[in-house]
Amino acid sequence: RQAVGNSTKTLKEMIQSGVDNLCDDYYDRGILINCTIVNVYPSDDPFSFEVYYRINSTFINDSTRNIQSENKISVSLVDGKYPVYDVYPSFMGNVNVVNDSYRYHDADAVYDNATSGLIIKKCPYEQYTKHAHSNITMTDCLNNHYYHFSHDGLCVFCRLENRSTCAHNGLETFIIPSVRVNESTSSVDHVYFNTSLGGHYNGSLRDFNDSFIYLDDAHGGKYGFN
Ligand SMILES: [Zn+2]
Numbered sequence: 001r002q003a004v005g006n007s008t009k010t011l012k013e014m015i016q017s018g019v020d021n022l023c024d025d026y027y028d029r030g031i032l033i034n035c036t037i038v039n040v041y042p043s044d045d046p047f048s049f050e051v052y053y054r055i056n057s058t059f060i061n062d063s064t065r066n067i068q069s070e071n072k073i074s075v076s077l078v079d080g081k082y083p084v085y086d087v088y089p090s091f092m093g094n095v096n097v098v099n100d101s102y103r104y105h106d107a108d109a110v111y112d113n114a115t116s117g118l119i120i121k122k123c124p125y126e127q128y129t130k131h132a133h134s135n136i137t138m139t140d141c142l143n144n145h146y147y148h149f150s151h152d153g154l155c156v157f158c159r160l161e162n163r164s165t166c167a168h169n170g171l172e173t174f175i176i177p178s179v180r181v182n183e184s185t186s187s188v189d190h191v192y193f194n195t196s197l198g199g200h201y202n203g204s205l206r207d208f209n210d211s212f213i214y215l216d217d218a219h220g221g222k223y224g225f226n
Pocket residue numbers: 123124125131141146147148
């Protein structure tokens with residue numbers, strides 16, 4: 001896979017061609033629909049994005065009757081209809097795909113054979129501090145490779161462009177390490193992938209018996225750990 005130069009343009013073109021196919025279906029019923037995708041852009045909710053479109057429709061036999069409208073819709077990335085793949089690890093890491101996850105090859109033994117998700121799934125534990133309440137909650141989040149809202153994480157547009165930073169509301173998921181030590185790189189994807197001096201930092205071991213990760217104090221607090 002290759003990074004996309006301009007994710008807005010690519011998504012716009014992909015949606016436009018999908019919509020053109022849909023509009024063609026109405027032609028046989030005597031309806032002409034022209035739908036122009038005006039713009040797409042990241043939403044405040046990083047689990048969706050916004051689409052601006054303009055519709056012109058008329059009847060083939062009666063062009064005096066026509067409807068024009070301009071609208072904006074929010075399109076969910078996680079409604080389960082179409083899986084949205086997170087391509088970012090394939091740009092940033094040395095990974096291969098095993099079933100529904102990425103498997104990492106890392107010179108650091110702690111992260112060699114680490115895993116993270118392939119498909120963006122929204123964590124159902126929306127009160128993030130509750131992650132720390134039970135090992136079952138945390139293990140469920142890790143086993144399913146759920147994604148969380150994050151100011152520092154990357155949005156899907158920036159993930160597609162293989163950016164190192166993102167000005168939008170973004171996402172974060174855990175990269176689950178394979179070896180237990182007291183302290184290692186924090187297991188949050190945007191920390192693990194960050195190569196800048198201030199962006200790559202360690203966390204302490206958080207052990208849930210069946211699984212474990214490393215979390216720095218800030219992310220530890222976010223998920224309810226002291
Ligand atoms: Zn979670």
